[in-house]
Amino acid sequence: MQTATDLAYAREIPTVPINGPFVSLLPVSMEGLQEFHEYSILPQFYAHLEYPPFETIDESQRYLEALIHRSYAPEAQYWFVCLSESNKVVGTFGLHNLDIRRASVEMGYGISPAYWGRGIFTTAARMVVYYAFEHLSIHRITAKTSARNLASIRGLEKLGFETEGVMRNFYRTYKGEWFDAVLLSKLKVDE
Numbered sequence: 505m506q507t508a509t510d511l512a513y514a515r516e517i518p519t520v521p522i523n524g525p526f527v528s529l530l531p532v533s534m535e536g537l538q539e540f541h542e543y544s545i546l547p548q549f550y551a552h553l554e555y556p557p558f559e560t561i562d563e564s565q566r567y568l569e570a571l572i573h574r575s576y577a578p579e580a581q582y583w584f585v586c587l588s589e590s591n592k593v594v595g596t597f598g599l600h601n602l603d604i605r606r607a608s609v610e611m612g613y614g615i616s617p618a619y620w621g622r623g624i625f626t627t628a629a630r631m632v633v634y635y636a637f638e639h640l641s642i643h644r645i646t647a648k649t650s651a652r653n654l655a656s657i658r659g660l661e662k663l664g665f666e667t668e669g670v671m672r673n674f675y676r677t678y679k680g681e682w683f684d685a686v687l688l689s690k691l692k693v694d695e
Contacts (some may be wrong), residue, residue, distance in 0.1 A: 529583035539593035543616035552650035594628035651684035
């Protein structure tokens, strides 16, 4: 098992699948492009994001290529959230902004609106939190979400994340509208 100190000397957060009975987390790859694109064009997916929906598969491909590239950096790893039965891609989860000295990392995520309310976020988030605490020896996980995204806030709180504060006018939509973010965190000692 690697520790946060060991990661200082590692090339990257290990690129490994994380398997569960309901969903699996598979390292992002171009193999999931078509299914990634299916929800990347849905306007409701962007209700709490800064960016407009993708319109073409080329836009989805460029974004996915960026996630894959970031996954080769030492401070990030992104996974597709896949249904275990079919391997259908229904979202992404990531750990990024790894801070070795502080043993902290930020968690980011997005689930297809077609799969909201089915427990997929909760299941995948538990798997990522467990992986970060138990396999990477992370001490602190943070997550930022739109202050208007009450479902995301409630989902994180259900997992034991606590609100640390509001980041005023942190996000800016592509239309120029500013909106607040909520910063939440979970410590390993909270487990």
